[in-house]
Amino acid sequence: MIKKQRLFTPGPTPLHPAVQEAMARPILHHRTDEFRAAFAASVAGLKRFLKTTDDVVVLACSGTGGMEAALLNVLSPGDAMLACVAGNFGERWAGLGRAHGMDVRTLEAAPGEAIAPEDVAKALAADPGIRAVFVQLSESSTGATHDVRALAGVVREAPDTLLVVDAISGAGAMALDTQAWGVDVVVVGSQKALALPPGLAFLALSARAWERVERTTSPRFYFDLRRERKAQNAGEAAFTPAISLVLALKAALDAVEATGGVDALVANAATLAAVTRAAAGAIGLPLLSPRHHGDALTALLPPAGLEAGPIVKALKAEFGSTVAGGQGSLKGKIFRVAHLGYYDVTDIFGFLASLEVVLSRRGHRFALGAGLAAAEGEYLKRTEVRA
Amino acid sequence: MIKKQRLFTPGPTPLHPAVQEAMARPILHHRTDEFRAAFAASVAGLKRFLKTTDDVVVLACSGTGGMEAALLNVLSPGDAMLACVAGNFGERWAGLGRAHGMDVRTLEAAPGEAIAPEDVAKALAADPGIRAVFVQLSESSTGATHDVRALAGVVREAPDTLLVVDAISGAGAMALDTQAWGVDVVVVGSQKALALPPGLAFLALSARAWERVERTTSPRFYFDLRRERKAQNAGEAAFTPAISLVLALKAALDAVEATGGVDALVANAATLAAVTRAAAGAIGLPLLSPRHHGDALTALLPPAGLEAGPIVKALKAEFGSTVAGGQGSLKGKIFRVAHLGYYDVTDIFGFLASLEVVLSRRGHRFALGAGLAAAEGEYLKRTEVRA
Numbered sequence: 041m042i043k044k045q046r047l048f049t050p051g052p053t054p055l056h057p058a059v060q061e062a063m064a065r066p067i068l069h070h071r072t073d074e075f076r077a078a079f080a081a082s083v084a085g086l087k088r089f090l091k092t093t094d095d096v097v098v099l100a101c102s103g104t105g106g107m108e109a110a111l112l113n114v115l116s117p118g119d120a121m122l123a124c125v126a127g128n129f130g131e132r133w134a135g136l137g138r139a140h141g142m143d144v145r146t147l148e149a150a151p152g153e154a155i156a157p158e159d160v161a162k163a164l165a166a167d168p169g170i171r172a173v174f175v176q177l178s179e180s181s182t183g184a185t186h187d188v189r190a191l192a193g194v195v196r197e198a199p200d201t202l203l204v205v206d207a208i209s210g211a212g213a214m215a216l217d218t219q220a221w222g223v224d225v226v227v228v229g230s231q232k233a234l235a236l237p238p239g240l241a242f243l244a245l246s247a248r249a250w251e252r253v254e255r256t257t258s259p260r261f262y263f264d265l266r267r268e269r270k271a272q273n274a275g276e277a278a279f280t281p282a283i284s285l286v287l288a289l290k291a292a293l294d295a296v297e298a299t300g301g302v303d304a305l306v307a308n309a310a311t312l313a314a315v316t317r318a319a320a321g322a323i324g325l326p327l328l329s330p331r332h333h334g335d336a337l338t339a340l341l342p343p344a345g346l347e348a349g350p351i352v353k354a355l356k357a358e359f360g361s362t363v364a365g366g367q368g369s370l371k372g373k374i375f376r377v378a379h380l381g382y383y384d385v386t387d388i389f390g391f392l393a394s395l396e397v398v399l400s401r402r403g404h405r406f407a408l409g410a411g412l413a414a415a416e417g418e419y420l421k422r423t424e425v426r427a
Numbered sequence: 428m429i430k431k432q433r434l435f436t437p438g439p440t441p442l443h444p445a446v447q448e449a450m451a452r453p454i455l456h457h458r459t460d461e462f463r464a465a466f467a468a469s470v471a472g473l474k475r476f477l478k479t480t481d482d483v484v485v486l487a488c489s490g491t492g493g494m495e496a497a498l499l500n501v502l503s504p505g506d507a508m509l510a511c512v513a514g515n516f517g518e519r520w521a522g523l524g525r526a527h528g529m530d531v532r533t534l535e536a537a538p539g540e541a542i543a544p545e546d547v548a549k550a551l552a553a554d555p556g557i558r559a560v561f562v563q564l565s566e567s568s569t570g571a572t573h574d575v576r577a578l579a580g581v582v583r584e585a586p587d588t589l590l591v592v593d594a595i596s597g598a599g600a601m602a603l604d605t606q607a608w609g610v611d612v613v614v615v616g617s618q619k620a621l622a623l624p625p626g627l628a629f630l631a632l633s634a635r636a637w638e639r640v641e642r643t644t645s646p647r648f649y650f651d652l653r654r655e656r657k658a659q660n661a662g663e664a665a666f667t668p669a670i671s672l673v674l675a676l677k678a679a680l681d682a683v684e685a686t687g688g689v690d691a692l693v694a695n696a697a698t699l700a701a702v703t704r705a706a707a708g709a710i711g712l713p714l715l716s717p718r719h720h721g722d723a724l725t726a727l728l729p730p731a732g733l734e735a736g737p738i739v740k741a742l743k744a745e746f747g748s749t750v751a752g753g754q755g756s757l758k759g760k761i762f763r764v765a766h767l768g769y770y771d772v773t774d775i776f777g778f779l780a781s782l783e784v785v786l787s788r789r790g791h792r793f794a795l796g797a798g799l800a801a802a803e804g805e806y807l808k809r810t811e812v813r814a
Binding site (some may be wrong): 041042044045046064083299305307308311358359360361382383384385386387388389390391392393394396397400401407408409410411412413414415416417419420423424 | 429430431433451491620686691692694695698745746747750769770771772773774775776777778779780781783784787788794795796797798799800802803804806807810811
């Protein structure tokens with residue numbers, strides 16, 4: 041049997057065909073007008089993607105590199121920081137802070153839960169020395185989302201505290217109105233909603249955050265955003281840019297804008313997520329994050345009597361579909377299906393049917409097709425106005 | 428909403444990724460050892476694909492060009508021929524014969540039906556002057572299949588009559604044991620089960636057919652198989668070959684052989700066809716060819732009260748999926764879904780769910796998900812041994 045290899049992982053996601061074509065083009069030299077024009081167009085597109093007019097920078101690194109750059113540029117050694125830890129990626133903020141000698145405070149949420157904005161308000165009131173709050177828009181390890189808009193309101197009340205948001209898997213999958221909400225730093229990775237390969241991180245900083253960057257004393261060189269901002273405002277990068285990825289970024293942003301912009305991409309993920317949740321409910325797969333589920337991905341518990349690991353293995357072995365298992369304390373307990381990026385509802389319908397086959401074969405008792413009936417019904421409901 | 432553009436047409440079919448990669452390689456010159464080696468490997472692979480040890484030739488033309496080459500090389504002007512006409516492509520054999528001054532006899536079947544081997548036996552007995560019988564393995568306009576094995580047995584009884592089979596959409600989707608069955612000429616196109624772009628035709632001729640080629644007097648130059656056979660046995664082509672397509676052909680054949688060979692490809696199409704038929708039955712879509720359905724594609728009638736045209740349009744407009752409508756007298760009356768080529772069951776599951784949405788939205792009354800329940804059940808039944 042033919043098995044197409046399909047990624048349903050929350051990064052990397054399938055590449056957009058326009059990205060594949062751009063990556064296959066002959067290399068350009070980066071100190072040329074042709075490249076400068078592509079770079080400038082990409083940065084302008086990123087500002088629209090992230091809904092800000094403040095300066096955005098592009099770095100050649102992974103998402104974690106982007107997180108480290110954010111932290112190093114807004115905190116000086118010994119600064120107090122508050123990490124909202126709702127999973128593995130929240131924990132990464134705390135780990136980065138400790139690695140660089142920050143005074144790390146945390147708020148912790150159980151797997152699938154989120155940190156409440158009121159708890160952040162209390163923490164800031166109790167400790168006005170906190171210089172920055174770090175949080176995830178989408179906690180990829182659980183599928184939970186934080187209320188970034190409310191958190192931005194809370195942090196705005198503090199006189200000299202910044203809100204730094206890891207929107208690596210969240211941007212382009214869920215609403216993020218960077219400037220209007222007053223988010224100070226947003227970090228995004230290329231291999232998520234933008235459907236590029238990994239290798240680029242994007243940072244959007246508010247005017248308030250850029251002022252902080254100038255005052256920060258953390259040692260930094262490759263991740264010095266002052267240097268990058270200056271170079272990129274002149275249409276170049278401080279160090280050699282990942283040329284083909286930047287050309288692909290322009291192609292990806294052009295493709296997003298040609299199909300309704302970031303809002304359409306967010307609506308797409310919302311539909312795929314709703315369809316997936318409807319199917320999961322109909323065939324007895326509990327959500328890990330029923331109260332705080334985001335739309336970038338869905339984290340599902342296996343039905344009673346089955347384990348997550350063999351489900352993940354069977355989807356790959358029998359259908360060529362790769363979903364993500366659990367991380368850390370959730371290892372072997374959940375599986376995660378992505379909606380961010382270049383997926384359409386036909387992808388999700390096909391995936392859900394293959395999941396029904398895998399569950400049925402392993403003895404889970406449910407009416408075959410019930411998940412698809414619920415998925416199609418949800419899709420019909422959500423799209424009836426346009427029909 | 429994201430809409431991936433998906434072809435579910437019986438040619439062109441989706442390209443295999445190995446084909447896309449091969450097509451993107453820099454061009455080679457064809458009068459080189461490197462190209463000769465790729466060409467020879469492709470021809471050897473085609474012999475395994477078509478199950479013959481007799482000489483096979485590769486032509487740079489469409490499937491119709493391959494059909495014309497077959498006809499011109501086995502018939503001389505004025506020769507009597509019998510065309511089995513079960514649809515548009517059967518009619519093409521008759522049209523080619525008339526264009527070249529042959530004495531064309533036909534046997535005709537209603538749409539969805541096939542020509543019975545007994546009727547061919549009677550026609551040959553009544554008219555021993557018939558020099559060749561022309562038929563389709565898969566009549567792509569209706570989805571019907573002919574019993575080529577039985578037809579070969581019938582034609583073998585005649586002293587100097589050849590069986591010429593258009594297996595353009597049939598090879599690699601249904602059993603075809605060229606040499607063992609005693610088929611004299613097989614014509615195949617590249618844009619079908621082999622998952623290449625259009626542009627190449629392949630002809631496999633039996634020893635008996637090659638003898639006929641030498642005696643044939645039809646005027647021919649580009650399609651002169653004597654010239655091609657001689658050149659290709661020396662590792663070249665008589666005229667400039669479609670170089671990138673030949674390199675892609677080698678990649679496609681390598682991919683087929685790496686995943687179980689032609690028998691696995693045929694089994695894949697059989698499963699996708701059975702899954703599709705099960706779903707169609709469950710949601711009230713009649714088959715156009717219930718008695719003679721092949722596995723290369725499925726031709727479906729719309730449910731009572733709906734027309735085929737708007738279903739085809741809606742699948743494309745809402746889901747980006749292209750299916751084929753009807754041709755000739757079937758225009759507007761059916762739609763056709765392909766199984767040949769680079770499709771897997773996840774593709775078909777996704778397609779069937781989108782079809783349910785389209786039908787439901789247009790007022791067809793059925794239990795949403797019933798088609799998927801039947802499709803998954805059929806898939807589970809057919810694959811249970813391997814689980």
